[in-house]
Amino acid sequence: MDINRALKEKKKAMERLTDIHRRAIHFKKTHAECLGEYSKLIDSLPKGLPRWVKSELRAIDTYWHGQLHGFETPTGRQCWLEYCTKIDGKLVSNRSDSPRYYKKA
Numbered sequence: 824m825d826i827n828r829a830l831k832e833k834k835k836a837m838e839r840l841t842d843i844h845r846r847a848i849h850f851k852k853t854h855a856e857c858l859g860e861y862s863k864l865i866d867s868l869p870k871g872l873p874r875w876v877k878s879e880l881r882a883i884d885t886y887w888h889g890q891l892h893g894f895e896t897p898t899g900r901q902c903w904l905e906y907c908t909k910i911d912g913k914l915v916s917n918r919s920d921s922p923r924y925y926k927k928a
Contacts (some may be wrong), residue, residue, distance in 0.1 A: 824871045832869060833876045839864050840880060844887040854906075 824832075843860045861884055865877070867922060905918045905921060915925040 824867070824873065829873050829876055832872055833879065836864060836868060836876070836880055837883060840883055840887070844891060847891060 840861070842865065843857060847857050865880070868877070906918075907914050909915070910925065914923055916923040918924060919926075
């Protein structure tokens with residue numbers, strides 16, 4: 824695959840990857856839904872795409888996960904998404920500022 828086509832494919836894939844994570848914020852998608860959409864994106868990439876394109880996509884995906892699940896700011900830790908799980912049939916969170924925080928239960 825020539826470099827111009829690889830760069831065009833990379834740009835389209837980056838836009839789709841950004842959309843996946845933006846929708847996660849706005850529509851409160853689960854982690855599994857984000858992973859499913861990411862897998863579909865990777866599977867839809869054309870054959871013969873250079874490995875460096877996939878590596879960049881993986882790096883951007885890792886960055887977005889960091890942004891969504893928590894990052895440090897001068898005013899403290901910010902989180903867009905909240906990790907929750909069920910314990911004994913009750914939904915609990917790992918975030919101390921959440922009403923579902925497991926230590927408050």
